[in-house]
Amino acid sequence: MKSAISVFMMIFLLTSVSVEAISQKQLERVEELKKEAVELLRHKEFDKAVPVLNEILSIDPFEKTAKRYLMLARQQSMEPFCKEAATAFMHDDYARAIDIWEKILRMNPDDYRFSRLIEITKNLISDKAINDMYVHADEFLKKGDKKSAINELEKILFVKPSERRAREMLATARQSTSDIRTKKHYKRAEKYMKQKKYDLAIEEWNKILEIDETQQEAKRFIASAIRAKLKVQYARARRLYEKGDYLSARDHYYKIMVDNPTDTNVKSIISNLDETVKIVSRLSRKGKTFDMMRMALKNHIAAEGNRKAAIVAAWYAVQLDPMNSTALAIKNFLEHKYVAILNTLEPPIGDMNIIDQYLFAALNNIYEGRYDRAIEESTIVIELQSDNVLAWKRLGSAYFALGRKDKARKAWKKALKLAPDDAELKRFIRQTK
Known part of the structure; x- marks a missing residue:
């Protein structure tokens, strides 16, 4: 040879x-x-x-x-x-012989000798042989050896695919095996969910689906874990840009996009963060000026951000520190970005700081019956200074004048929490009952 x-x-x-x-x-x-x-x-x-x-x-x-x-x-x-x-x-392992000959036939499809061998061998497997396989399968099932039982049942169906009894027994055996194998993964996934380790929980449920793709419960749990995971990720990403860490926030939103690519708000936030990092990548210093800069950029970045409050916060930051180049850059950027909104705002006047100016404007608008403007100006001040009692008072007064007593009561109650000894506020609240 x-x-x-x-x-x-x-x-x-x-x-x-x-x-x-x-x-x-x-x-x-x-x-x-x-x-x-x-x-x-x-x-x-x-x-x-x-x-x-x-x-x-x-x-x-x-x-x-x-x-x-x-x-x-x-x-x-x-x-x-x-x-x-x-x-x-x-x-007499005819099923094995047939399996091998079929492999050979796939390698050399023109060799009809193997087709003939397969046909002859299938005919050799009598009803007695199939009955013997059933007996073996039953014995294996009684012993708890499901793997061997499944092997016998698969042999029967290989030779005689129409055997309904074998199909039903095989489905039951596989389901039982699947239940044992999936149970440990369900337990692990449950533990990881309690620990808020969502990726590990999802990994366990995916293993269940590899074992049995019909496990609808595992699919529902995966969807639930993704929602929980995203909720944590959204909150973490938002905290990062509110604290002034814009680069890290952008990285987090990119990760969110991988898990939730259809969220248009995330795309908008990433775009706003791209604009932000061109001005400043991080604002970590303490102080009122930096608080206002962070407030301005927060309202620019957030999909639901108050753009008017963003511009006013930038104005206030410049008023607090006129020589701060970052504050000036943020102010100029926002004024150019939101020109249409800029034209609806009352700009800074003289030496009065913008907070006092807007509180005065809100009071004046209440007296003149322009309650919607008073609500807007009070809301902007509250966005910048959530503990401003006067802003909450005037917001409540504007709502009360419009007949919206529920909103007036809520605003005045918030003011009362900040100033619990304010007799005027207590009197206002009694009027809403």
Whole structure:
């Protein structure tokens, strides 16, 4: 056998491609493939030689030596499978023999001998053999050996797919096995959820779906965990930009986008953060000026942010520190960004700080019956200074004048928490009852 292969190899390497239509580049490729095929055959790597020889024939279909080699390689690669199938057949393991012959047939679909062998072997498996398999399956199930029982039932269905009893027994056995295997993953997932380790919980539920893709409960839990995970991520990302860490906030929102790519608000926030980091990447210093700068940028970044409050906060920051270049940059950016909104605001006047100016304007608008303007101005002050009692008072008064007593009561109650001894507020609240 070895000498025959050696002779073939020598002829193969000496044979040149004779078809004129083949390009020089293709000729060179054929020569490379020949050498590769010879090496593979020399090392008895017949499986690997087959695709190489097929490539030669795709370039030159008339390469006779390659055809002979291909036949030889196929025969040699099939030989161990043939031996294995024969052994299985001799030991009455017909299902195994059929399985191997079907593999051989896939390797060499033109060899009809194996189709015939499969057909004959299937006919040899009698009803008695199937009954024996049922007996074995029942015995394995009684012993709790579900794996062996499943193997027997699969053999029955391999030979006789119409066996309803085998299908039902197999489904029950698989479900039982699935329940045992999935139970531990459910327990782990539950533990991780309690610890708020959402990624680990999702990983456990995905393992359940790998075992049994019909587990609808696992799918629902995954959706629930993603929502919980995102809720935490949203809160963390928001805290970061409210604290002035704009680069880290942007990184967090990018991670959120991976889990929730359809959230248009997140896309908007990322865009606003991109604009912000061009001005300042981080604002961590303490002090009223920096508080106002953070307030201005927070209302710019947030999808639901109060853009009017953003501009007013920037004005106030500049009033507090006129030489602060970052405050000036934020002010200029917001004024250019929100020109239409800018035109609706009362700009800073003289030496009065913007907080006092807006409180005075709110009071004046209440007296003149412009209650909506008073509400807007009071709300802006509250956005900048949530503990401003006067702003809460005037907000309540504007709502009361509009007949919106519930909102007036809420505003005045918040003011009373800040100033519990204010008799006027107590009197106002009594009027809303």
